Every structure is written in structure tokens, then in C-alpha cells.
Amino acid sequence: MDVLLILIDWFPYLLSGVAATLGLVLSGLVLGLLLGLPMALGQVYGSRPVRWVVGVYVWFFRGLPILVLLFLFWFGIFPGLGLGNLSAFVVGAVVLGLRGAAYQSQIFRGAIQSVGEGQMIAARSLGMSRLTAIRSVILPQAMRIALPGWSNEYPNILTDSAVCYAIGVVELLTITSRIVTQTHITMPIYFAAAGIFIILNYGGLKVLHRLEKRIAIPGFGTGAM
Amino acid sequence: MNNNDIVLRVEDVHKSFGDNEVLRGVSFDVRRGETKVFIGPSGTGKSTLLRCINQLTPPDRGRVWLDGEEVTNSGARINYFRQKIGMVFQNFFLFDHLTALKNVELALLRVRGMGRAEAHEKALTELRQVGIEDWADHYPAELSGGQAQRVSIARALAMDPDVILFDEPTSALDPELTREVLEVMKRLAQQGMTMLVVTHEMGFACSVANEILFMEHGLVAEQGSPDLLLHDPRFTRMKDFIGRIDSRMED
Numbered sequence: 001m002d003v004l005l006i007l008i009d010w011f012p013y014l015l016s017g018v019a020a021t022l023g024l025v026l027s028g029l030v031l032g033l034l035l036g037l038p039m040a041l042g043q044v045y046g047s048r049p050v051r052w053v054v055g056v057y058v059w060f061f062r063g064l065p066i067l068v069l070l071f072l073f074w075f076g077i078f079p080g081l082g083l084g085n086l087s088a089f090v091v092g093a094v095v096l097g098l099r100g101a102a103y104q105s106q107i108f109r110g111a112i113q114s115v116g117e118g119q120m121i122a123a124r125s126l127g128m129s130r131l132t133a134i135r136s137v138i139l140p141q142a143m144r145i146a147l148p149g150w151s152n153e154y155p156n157i158l159t160d161s162a163v164c165y166a167i168g169v170v171e172l173l174t175i176t177s178r179i180v181t182q183t184h185i186t187m188p189i190y191f192a193a194a195g196i197f198i199i200l201n202y203g204g205l206k207v208l209h210r211l212e213k214r215i216a217i218p219g220f221g222t223g224a225m
Numbered sequence: 226m227n228n229n230d231i232v233l234r235v236e237d238v239h240k241s242f243g244d245n246e247v248l249r250g251v252s253f254d255v256r257r258g259e260t261k262v263f264i265g266p267s268g269t270g271k272s273t274l275l276r277c278i279n280q281l282t283p284p285d286r287g288r289v290w291l292d293g294e295e296v297t298n299s300g301a302r303i304n305y306f307r308q309k310i311g312m313v314f315q316n317f318f319l320f321d322h323l324t325a326l327k328n329v330e331l332a333l334l335r336v337r338g339m340g341r342a343e344a345h346e347k348a349l350t351e352l353r354q355v356g357i358e359d360w361a362d363h364y365p366a367e368l369s370g371g372q373a374q375r376v377s378i379a380r381a382l383a384m385d386p387d388v389i390l391f392d393e394p395t396s397a398l399d400p401e402l403t404r405e406v407l408e409v410m411k412r413l414a415q416q417g418m419t420m421l422v423v424t425h426e427m428g429f430a431c432s433v434a435n436e437i438l439f440m441e442h443g444l445v446a447e448q449g450s451p452d453l454l455l456h457d458p459r460f461t462r463m464k465d466f467i468g469r470i471d472s473r474m475e476d
Contacts (some may be wrong), residue, residue, distance in 0.1 A: 086322045116318075116321075118314065118316060118321060119318065119321070120316035121281060121314070121318060122312075122314065122318035122319070122320065122377075123320075123332075124281060124307065125279060125281060125307055125311075125312040125314075125333035126303045126307065126308065126331075126336060126380070126381075126384060127305065127306075127307040127308035127310075127332065127384065128304070128332060128335060128336055129301075129304055132335050132336070136331060136335050137322075137331075140322050141320075141321060141322045144322065178429055203328050217321070217364055217366075217368060218364045218366055218367055219319050219321075219364055219365070219366020220322055220364065220366060
């Protein structure tokens, strides 16, 4: 079983790609959250110009293939901004985050808009400012409503992260193809990489699902009435 | 305490939604400790009137005064006035993500800036006041309509308001639950809470109201004590309205 021995030999190296992949995914998710949530608030509560800017942003980042975005930023936009010496990893993470923000903003927008208008009315009638009402009443509910849909972002961004291979980020797929080149063994190596992606996917979704259960509130947002 | 002390003054309030003129100049004074009940056909602006008082729906014209201070055009100070003008809604509007206790606590913490312990104590006291302290740790979805409405009354009471506006507080409840909510409101009235109540409960109106305002087409058509409006032959419009409701119920 030569192949199996070779696989075992190279497996630690293969795993070293996991760190970079998870790094891309987590920074992409976090950046997407930090940008997406304010964008959603802007789209729901903002003035016309704010809504317009968010709308254009979402239209742009959802309208282009991820590979096109990566090339645009890697070859054009970042160097054009004098940021040509950013590492491929940083550029990959930022592009995944900027793109994720567009998608996340729409998940949060839907969730915010699905909180009953009576919640805001009741909060204001008690003397809360709009900001306090949003923070203490609307968002705690909207975030719970958003979480199941938001969980989709994890497998999306995990699978998208492999495309960062194209700009030279040394992540799981890059390492996989390097091993393939070195060993001339193709399918078993790709199967091993696929297995790792599947496991990462499963593990992450499990965590999110557990979070969903943990923050669940009796009779709220379960749809089970 | 001076019983003739006017706590709320509503002056010539107008409100239109598009071409629909909902309020066409409503004025009245509310004395401290008084209960005023608003009766009238649907769509005559009773709920809009309440919302114009705390500016949830700013009126197009007219003024509202609380304790001698103008509530209309008060800018950011409106959040102060709204603490002093409690509101109870037909559909309760409890905060769905918070327990009964936390529903009452929230504005104490976030608006009045109370400490945790003090807010907790105060919220429990208010829940006790409406007889629902045993349900303090339950979420809105776990409460009956009557219980939910009592929690929302406790939530309004917690701000120590000068006046509470009740917008059809029992219209979403069956007769049994209606009774438990009206009991609480009756007790509040007896304890001297100033209340404006929009309702279709004539029994409550007649037994609790100091004054009934019968509204029609965006105006106060008749105004007086329950006894006066029901028995004085000069007043006919509210009696006609009640007659129409009764005959409909007999059908």
C-alpha cells in the first residue's frame, strides 16, 4: 500500500493548510459581520443616501464572481491604493469579508424587518431613544431570527476560500495541489482534501447549531406555535 | 394633593392620513387621578388620539401639555415625556425575547439608568401590583393574553407615569381574560392613577370613568359623566351608538 504510506507521510503537511483556510474563513466571517450588520441597519433605518450607498455596495459585491473580485483586488484595487505589498492571505481574507458583508447585510436586513413593528412602538412609548430601542429590543430579536440563515455563510465562505488558491494564498487547496505535483498521486490526495473540507464544514455547522439552541427563547422564532 | 390639578391638556389636535382626516380638532383637560374613557365607532380616531398625545403619531396641528410643559414639538425631550405617559396596547407588544420580569426591567435599566438590584426590586413590585409575580420568569409566548396584558400594564407602571393611555386593552381578549384585565385597571383607577382608556367595554366605562368622551368622525360629539350621557335626554348620540351595538349583539 504505497499510496496509503505516502498519504500518511504527507498528511501533516496537508493539515498545515487547514490553519490558513480557517484563518480565511474566520476573518472573512468576522469582517462580513462587522460590515454587514451596520449596512443592514443603514438599509432599514438610514436616510436615502445611506440606503443608496448600501444598495450599490451589495449590488457590486453580489454581482461579480468571487474569482473576478479576487483578481480585481489583487492586481488592481489594492496596488492602485498603494497597498501592493499586502500578502495574498490578507487580500483573500478582505475580499471574502467584503463579499460576505454584502450577503450578510441582506440576511440581517430581512431579520430586522421581520421583527414586529409593535416592538419598536412599545420601546419608544417607554421613552427609549431609537438607538436604545434598536440595541436593546430589535437586535436581540433580529440576531436570533438571522442565525439559521447566517449559518449558511459558513459553508459558503469555507468553499469560496479555496478560490484564494488563484492569487497564491497557501491554503488547503494550494497545499493539496503541491502534494499532487510532488507525489504524482492525484485522486487519493484530492479525496483526503475533500474529506478535510467536509469535516471542517460539519464541525462548524455543529457549533453554529449548538449556538442556535443555546440562545433559543421559548416560543420565539421557532415557528412552532 | 390638589384634585383639580390639570395634568394633561390636549388642545385642538388635528391629524390626517393622506386625504383621510382622522382627527378634526379635539380638546380636553385631564385632572390628576381622573379616568377618562373614549367610546365611539371604529375609525373615529380614538387610537390615533392616544398616539398623538405621546407623539408616536405627531399631530398635524394642535398642542399637548403635560404638567404645564409642552409635549408637542419638544424635540429629543419627547423621550422624557414618554416615560411620564405610559401606554398599553391592544396587542400587548411585550418584548418577545424577554421574560415578564425583564420586560418590566428593561426601560428602568436603559431609560431611567437604575442599577440592576433596584430595577429588579421595582419590576417585581410592579408585577405583584398586577398580580402576576408568579409568572415573572416566563416568556411572553408562555403567557395567556390576560397575563401578557397585565405584564404590559406593569411595564408602563414601572416608569411611575403621570398618566397611562390604554388603547383598547381588552379588544384582543376573550371575556374571561377581559375581566381579569379590567379588574386590574379598576384597581389602578381607585388608587388614583390618571388614565385615558379607549374601549368598547360599556360596563367598565360606566362604573369606572369620571367622564366619557363619545367620539364620532374625528370629533368629541358628547362629553360628560356616564350618568349624564346615559340618562339625560339632551344626549342622544352615544345612546344611539350603544343601541346599535346591543341590537347587533342580539342578532
